[in-house]
Amino acid sequence: MKCCKKAVSLLLAGTMVFSLAGSLTGFAEGETADAAEEENLDFSNFTIKAISSRDTKGGNTQTIEKLMNQFAEEHPGFKYDCEYITDRASYLQKLKILAASDELPDWFDENPTPFARTLVDAGKVVNMGELLKELDVYDLFYPVAITDSSFSDGEMYSIPWEGNAEYFWYNKDLFAQAGVEVPKSFDEFLDVCAKLKEKGITPIAIGNKDQWPILRYAAQMPFRRNGNDFIYGLKEGTEKMNSEIGLESANFVQTLAPYFNEGWATAEYNTAVDLFVGQKAAIYYMGTWVLPSLVDENKELLPYIGYFKLPTVSGDTTTGADDYWANSGIQTYVTTESMCPEMKAVIKYVVENFADTALSEFDMISSMAPKETEGLPQVYQDIIHDLNNVGIAGQCWDVHLDPATLEVTEKEIVNVALGETTPEDYANKVDESIASYISSK
Amino acid sequence: MKKKVTPWLFVGPALIAYLLIVIIPIISSFYYSLFDWNGIGNMKFIGLGNFVKQLHDSTFHTIIKNNLVYAGINTVMQILLGILLAILLMHLTKGKNLVKTLYFTPCIVSSIAICQVFEKLLSKEPMGVINAVLGGLGLESMQRAFTADPKLSLYVVAFVEFYKWSALYMIIFYSAFISISEDIVEAAVIDGASGLQQYLYIRIPLIRNIIFVALVMVVSGTLKGFDVSYILTSGGPGYSSELVATYMYKQLFTQMNFGYGSSLAIFLVVECVVVVSLLKAITPRDAEC
Numbered sequence: 001m002k003c004c005k006k007a008v009s010l011l012l013a014g015t016m017v018f019s020l021a022g023s024l025t026g027f028a029e030g031e032t033a034d035a036a037e038e039e040n041l042d043f044s045n046f047t048i049k050a051i052s053s054r055d056t057k058g059g060n061t062q063t064i065e066k067l068m069n070q071f072a073e074e075h076p077g078f079k080y081d082c083e084y085i086t087d088r089a090s091y092l093q094k095l096k097i098l099a100a101s102d103e104l105p106d107w108f109d110e111n112p113t114p115f116a117r118t119l120v121d122a123g124k125v126v127n128m129g130e131l132l133k134e135l136d137v138y139d140l141f142y143p144v145a146i147t148d149s150s151f152s153d154g155e156m157y158s159i160p161w162e163g164n165a166e167y168f169w170y171n172k173d174l175f176a177q178a179g180v181e182v183p184k185s186f187d188e189f190l191d192v193c194a195k196l197k198e199k200g201i202t203p204i205a206i207g208n209k210d211q212w213p214i215l216r217y218a219a220q221m222p223f224r225r226n227g228n229d230f231i232y233g234l235k236e237g238t239e240k241m242n243s244e245i246g247l248e249s250a251n252f253v254q255t256l257a258p259y260f261n262e263g264w265a266t267a268e269y270n271t272a273v274d275l276f277v278g279q280k281a282a283i284y285y286m287g288t289w290v291l292p293s294l295v296d297e298n299k300e301l302l303p304y305i306g307y308f309k310l311p312t313v314s315g316d317t318t319t320g321a322d323d324y325w326a327n328s329g330i331q332t333y334v335t336t337e338s339m340c341p342e343m344k345a346v347i348k349y350v351v352e353n354f355a356d357t358a359l360s361e362f363d364m365i366s367s368m369a370p371k372e373t374e375g376l377p378q379v380y381q382d383i384i385h386d387l388n389n390v391g392i393a394g395q396c397w398d399v400h401l402d403p404a405t406l407e408v409t410e411k412e413i414v415n416v417a418l419g420e421t422t423p424e425d426y427a428n429k430v431d432e433s434i435a436s437y438i439s440s441k
Numbered sequence: 442m443k444k445k446v447t448p449w450l451f452v453g454p455a456l457i458a459y460l461l462i463v464i465i466p467i468i469s470s471f472y473y474s475l476f477d478w479n480g481i482g483n484m485k486f487i488g489l490g491n492f493v494k495q496l497h498d499s500t501f502h503t504i505i506k507n508n509l510v511y512a513g514i515n516t517v518m519q520i521l522l523g524i525l526l527a528i529l530l531m532h533l534t535k536g537k538n539l540v541k542t543l544y545f546t547p548c549i550v551s552s553i554a555i556c557q558v559f560e561k562l563l564s565k566e567p568m569g570v571i572n573a574v575l576g577g578l579g580l581e582s583m584q585r586a587f588t589a590d591p592k593l594s595l596y597v598v599a600f601v602e603f604y605k606w607s608a609l610y611m612i613i614f615y616s617a618f619i620s621i622s623e624d625i626v627e628a629a630v631i632d633g634a635s636g637l638q639q640y641l642y643i644r645i646p647l648i649r650n651i652i653f654v655a656l657v658m659v660v661s662g663t664l665k666g667f668d669v670s671y672i673l674t675s676g677g678p679g680y681s682s683e684l685v686a687t688y689m690y691k692q693l694f695t696q697m698n699f700g701y702g703s704s705l706a707i708f709l710v711v712e713c714v715v716v717v718s719l720l721k722a723i724t725p726r727d728a729e730c
Contacts, residue, residue, distance in 0.1 A: 089675075089695070092694075092695065093694035093695060096480060096694055096695075096697055097694060099480065099481055100480030100481060100697075100699070115697065118479060118481045118482060119481065121482075122481055122482065202566070209675070211675075261566045262565040262566045262585070262586045262589070263564060263565045263566055263586025263588070263589040264586075264589065265586075265589040265591075265677060265678035266586075266588045266589045266594075266674055266675070266677060266678060267566070267586075267589070271564075271566070271567070274567070275566060275567075280566070403695055403696040403697050404696040404698060407691060407695060407696055408500075411676075411677065411679050411680055412679065414677060414678045414679050415591070415678070415679035415680075418591055418678055418679070420591050420678075420679055420681070421679070440477055
């Protein structure tokens with residue numbers, strides 16, 4: 001019996017040794033294959049030309065630059081040559097000129113806008129969803145980042161880098177001074193603003209020089225009523241701005257405008273941040289990319305600052321408290337012309353290492369889950385939790401509307417807010433512009 | 442034969458440069474204005490469709506009005522203040538060069554820098570110098586965010602443009618004044634002309650050809666006005682300080698309407714030619730250069 005047991009043990013041990021050896025051999029074979037494949041790649045004189053609209057000191061830029069430098073150290077001859085144009089409007093103009101003259105750089109920043117769609121239709125950019133799957137890194141991304149960087153048909157053509165949630169940041173001291181609580185609904189939100197104003201406090205800080213902040217307020221009510229269907233329908237012409245929901249949105253902006261800081265229409269981003277951090281305004285709606293301005297030296301939120309998510313509305317709604325704006329910031333597109341095995345190797349390297357480098361070295365929450373979140377400041381942990389659990393993520397109007405309609409919408413919604421035009425006139429102009437865009441397609 | 446060729450040898454290089462950087466782009470703009478094109482896809486020929494669109498574009502009509510107000514304000518203020526400053530300069534006995542240099546500085550400083558300065562000066566939150574001074578004088582009711590007020594933004598933009606360029610005309614008029622022969626002025630003095638009369642009847646009429654040139658420069662320059670509006674207010678709030686050139690630029694490079702944007706460029710050319718021709722028509726022939 002003993003002998004039999006011994007025989008079984010030996011057999012099991014033998015099997016284990018064989019299977020271990022087998023798996024090790026398999027692993028080694030895979031590694032060898034990868035290494036061999038990489039050995040065949042030629043990085044001498046391989047340069048990625050890029051153009052970016054990101055802040056050169058931002059975590060995003062610094063992470064990419066660092067990873068590119070690391071890659072260059074490991075692969076002599078490789079270069080990442082990026083031109084930064086931090087003024088977004090100027091950047092977009094340059095990008096469009098480059099596209100029109102067929103001189104797009106290998107990498108460029110853009111969102112899934114109608115302009116990007118034309119590039120896709122013209123076969124100028126790589127299907128990034130398919131490539132990321134081929135490189136086995138697709139699953140590293142948060143679902144919200146995948147959705148945000150995809151067109152409304154679900155096709156993904158860009159690499160998302162940032163993980164952003166958008167919150168209403170508020171000043172706890174100023175709220176206490178006005179005797180108000182964190183609002184849960186937009187009705188309560190308007191009450192809070194009125195009470196803050198009565199106390200002589202500027203209720204909301206907003207810097208609209210970049211034009212999109214007021215647009216986000218305009219998008220909030222339709223999102224609560226109809227989710228993203230409103231903007232999807234609007235851009236396709238099946239939904240109208242001159243509808244109950246569209247006019248409700250314009251009226252909401254007009255009601256809200258008296259609560260904004262003076263000069264908001266042309267105020268810069270930094271002016272609004274300064275007003276809020278300097279405790280001169282009580283509420284500031286912004287994405288988590290503003291976090292570095294709101295935390296102390298230990299990366300904890302300043303003690304007088306709190307945040308709440310997009311309020312709900314009474315009546316018919318299709319989205320709830322866990323549905324709000326969360327996105328992946330500005331993404332990167334790669335041109336079809338530049339695609340080659342070397343390019344794939346660079347993309348795989350950067351994507352695989354991005355999340356941890358961004359978080360550990362540049363305090364940036366990326367669109368990919370980091371391997372380790374223990375020991376992170378509470379606010380970072382909360383945001384990562386939110387990014388993992390956001391329900392329906394609001395889609396940005398400035399990404400979905402065609403450039404002509406976007407210009408009309410941005411300009412006219414400011415006129416509505418300032419009382420220079422009526423919500424109906426605004427709505428008609430937007431609808432006319434969309435109709436004109438659709439008929440010209 | 443030699444006599445016929447020689448002048449062309451001198452004019453030729455400038456003419457070629459003019460053809461390359463002015464005439465050919467105008468012709469090519471006209472060509473593009475006949476198409477509906479987003480810069481990437483196929484070009485669709487629509488004939489004069491973009492020019493017809495201009496007739497129905499209510500935003501464009503608002504912008505033309507803005508541009509005329511902008512050009513009007515600048516023409517009057519730059520020419521009048523230029524003459525006034527030149528006269529004052531004529532009577533300065535000391536520090537003339539210092540004054541000239543100081544006044545001329547805005548002309549050579551970039552528009553970006555000037556707009557940044559005015560943005561801070563005119564701001565309400567945070568409080569800029571102008572609003573702080575108004576507050577200090579007890580004029581709180583006049584305090585406002587000047588660049589963000591749709592009723593004021595166009596005037597603010599026009600003022601900044603005027604501030605930037607008025608000293609250029611001061612220098613031009615000053616140079617013209619000092620080039621007048623002293624004999625003529627002395628004859629007027631002997632005839633008993635007062636200081637004011639010397640300017641009204643002698644000096645200013647004698648430089649009217651220079652004034653005409655300055656007028657053409659300032660009118661065509663402001664009809665094409667771009668930088669101050671684009672940098673300071675980006676044409677806003679809404680379209681309140683939008684000008685034809687900024688609208689054209691946005692149509693071309695923001696909205697990717699290369700056809701419509703090109704038609705606006707042609708409008709700008711025609712507008713400048715018509716206005717300058719009108720100026721020429723209403724100016725006495727001996728004032729033209």
